[in-house]
Amino acid sequence: MSENTRDKLIATSIQIMAVKGFNNTGIAEILTQVNVPKGSFYHYFKSKDDLGFAIIDQYGQQLRESLAAHLENADGSAMERLQSYFTMILGYFEGNFGLCNCLLGNLGQELAMQNIAMREAIFVHYRAVENLIANCLKQAKSEGELAANLDEQVLAKMFFASWEGCLVRAKLEQSAQPLRDLIYLYFSVVFKGAA
Numbered sequence: 001m002s003e004n005t006r007d008k009l010i011a012t013s014i015q016i017m018a019v020k021g022f023n024n025t026g027i028a029e030i031l032t033q034v035n036v037p038k039g040s041f042y043h044y045f046k047s048k049d050d051l052g053f054a055i056i057d058q059y060g061q062q063l064r065e066s067l068a069a070h071l072e073n074a075d076g077s078a079m080e081r082l083q084s085y086f087t088m089i090l091g092y093f094e095g096n097f098g099l100c101n102c103l104l105g106n107l108g109q110e111l112a113m114q115n116i117a118m119r120e121a122i123f124v125h126y127r128a129v130e131n132l133i134a135n136c137l138k139q140a141k142s143e144g145e146l147a148a149n150l151d152e153q154v155l156a157k158m159f160f161a162s163w164e165g166c167l168v169r170a171k172l173e174q175s176a177q178p179l180r181d182l183i184y185l186y187f188s189v190v191f192k193g194a195a
Contacts, residue, residue, distance in 0.1 A: 060125030
C-alpha cells in the first residue's frame, strides 16, 4: 500500500461526503470506489473519525491555498482580487451546479452539535479563510477602498458566513442566483458604501 492510496481514500471521501455527508457515508462505499480491501483501511486510518479529520484538513488546506494564491497573484486592487476570486468560484458552480458545495460548511452543519473535536477542526479553517479575507480588506483600506474606521475582521466574518449561507440557499433553489446576489450586494453596495 502506498501513500497514494491514502490520498485516493481522502479524495474519494471528499467527493462522496460533499453530497451524502459524513454520517451517511460508509467506509465500505469509499473502499469499493477506491478498490481497497477493508482491512487496508485501518493501515491508513484508526477510525472513520480519523478519516474525517484528514478530510477536513485536506479540504480546508486546499481552500486556503486556493484563496491565498489568488489574492496574491491576481491582477487589480485588493478589492478587485477578492471579488474576482468569488466570481471565479461562482463560475465554477454555474458550470456544474452539482459542485455547488463547501465541504467545510456541510460538515459544520452536520457535525457541530455531534462532535466537538471535528467542529473545532472545521472552525480552524473557517477562521483561516476569514483571516485571508480580512488581510485583503485591510489592504483595501490602505488603497482607499474601505473606510479606515471599519473592522475588516468583522466584515470578513460576515462575508464568509453569508457566502456559506448562500451556498445552502443555492442548493435549496437549485440556482446560483443567491451567490450572484451576494457578490453584487457586498462588492457593489456594502464595500462601496463603506469607502
